[in-house]
Amino acid sequence: MDTAQFISKANTNSVEKASFTWQTPSNIALVKYWGKSNPQIPRNASISFTLNNCHTITTIDFMRKRNSELDSESEKVVDFDLFFEGKQKDAFKPKIAEFFKRIQEYCPYIFDYKMTINSENSFPHSSGIASSASGLSAIAMCLMSLESELNPDLSAKEINKKASFLARLGSGSASRSIEGPMVVWGNHPEIEGSSDLFGVQFPYKVHPVFDNYQDAILLVDKGEKQVSSTVGHNLMHEHPYAESRFTQANENLSKMSEILQNGDIKAFVNLVESEALTLHAMMMTSNPYFILMKPNTLEIINKIWEYRTENNSNICFTLDAGANVHVLYPENEKEKVNHFIENELSIYCQKNHYIYDTVGLGANKM
Template identity: 60%
Template sequence: MLTEKDFVAKPFSKTIDDGCFQWSAPSNIALVKYWGKKENQIPANPSISFTLNNCKTITKLSFFKKVNDGNFSFDLLFEGKPKEDFKPKIQKFFERIYAYCSYLKDFHFTIETENTFPHSSGIASSASGMAALSVNIMSLEKALHPEMSEEFFNKKASFLARLGSGSACRSVKGEVVVWGNHAEINGSSDLFGVEFSSNIHETFKNYQDTILLVDKGEKQVSSTVGHDLMHNHPFAEQRFEQAHQNLSKLKTVLETGNLEEFVAIVESEALTLHAMMMTSMPYFILMKPNTLEIINRIWKFRNETKIPVCFTLDAGANVHVLYSENDSESVLQLIKEELVGFCQNGNYICDNLGNGAIQIL
């Protein structure tokens, strides 16, 4: 089992003066939710997510060697323009990972990044963004250590991404990813995400996720604040135990293709996440009236048609509609005829199960 010490960069076996890499990394949607964390971005409970395919961040990392002056040195461009308000987050990320990537102060970096989904679309870009940056950094480390295995590359990239944004560790590798120690998941760890170790039933191959953009504004409460409110939450321990139990159930569901059980677990998890927000102190509500309208319409449609479409939610108002590719025609008709009217400016994004980060350059 890898420990934090295993991720400390070893002395270089090769030198490099300059270069560039480019990767894309997707967002992901948790089925069993992570809510609450310990020090150093360690999750209070395990989670499991579907990796998305279309909603991703594309990041190019260019670098050249400089005199190590004890400082991090980087320029940041978002969609081709300097983005000063992003820089403090990158600075903080570099500070967090420096203990494991001591070569960072040896180079000046230019980070050029863009999203395939509209900025302010209500899709959290921290997971895809931090994952994309982390795999680029690991490409540099691999150039310094050409003997590095692909397995170690992916685990350390996920480990680094976690230190930037917890859920980012689930965006590096795999269609279905588990993050957090769980007794029934081989190799699972609090330090990084791992590919779901069992065979996924055919039912879930190319599973669809249509994201209904109910509210594209900034969240009233940041995820960091929300996670912190779990420390003294009256239902925290019961919630953490529930997540372990639901992951066990979902493991069986993903292996057997039981869609009825899938729907029940996924929707319960989404509502439990928001129940934790509504019962914390201070309490808050991130769902909007249109979120509830969409949920009720999905329930009505499912009851009438027996099509096993379901919803899940992140820590926000937008609704992820999950369904089999075989049911796409019927579900998309529902979305276009009934649900799009509850989306801000009628906006929604069609996505499906993806495979994780991809190297472009």
């Protein structure tokens, strides 16, 4: 794998002080990845809708260290403070420190600066809405903003590509949050330009039925997950059905590519729901086994199935690694489905909370 292309060139500019703010979205996978090898390489390719309203806004203030503050080569550490929603969050620092450790080869300039990171979400943290995806991609875009000032020759395409590469080293799904509206991550023979190292925009013309697709996220459980995604991915190493699942996922991505191009929405509904349930089946059949769905998750699923049958609707659900339900539906059903959500599904949400979202276009500099 050609990772050398992501090593920073020698700085042509000197930057003493800078501040950058990026808003980057979460995403919801239609074909899931579950299982990876080091360093953050997916065992199968995946494709996701980039979201719009579920996002992280992150500001990083960079202050260049004085020569007396620079560490020796053998003692180099990345110096940063982390604030989440206005409060210092030392509990989050180990994950970010590990991320900086993984990217230091590609971004050696991070040792030259004192960083202050301020971050906030538009949705609950650690509740299965891929907060690590939006959070790590936002940090990656801030770093690339600094790198582009140090090396102004970088093109926008190069910046996005490297940002996805860096974000992946912190959270695999974060590689899919740089661009939109649909992003593929993982090498796949039928997706031109696809790579295990970074996400790429779905390269083919998408049928208009999927334009401005709707995603209502029903917040069944806003608490932190009982089992983290990192632990779940690791359980795939000894999973008895792992290899079959990896093959199935890659075959499903081939099917999804055709569906997105030909607009077969009934096939879309079937494949998206099958992928969601397969993801959770892998959790329930790992050892140790675990269940992230809650009773109200199942209530919502059954209600969606009833509504679809009774109304000949194209509504469907998908799930991430958590209890919350993503309700997907085309824009032409928005009024009726939103009424259904407000009147029949919201009662299964924690404090009746849900988020209306749509497919978005990726990272946005503030």
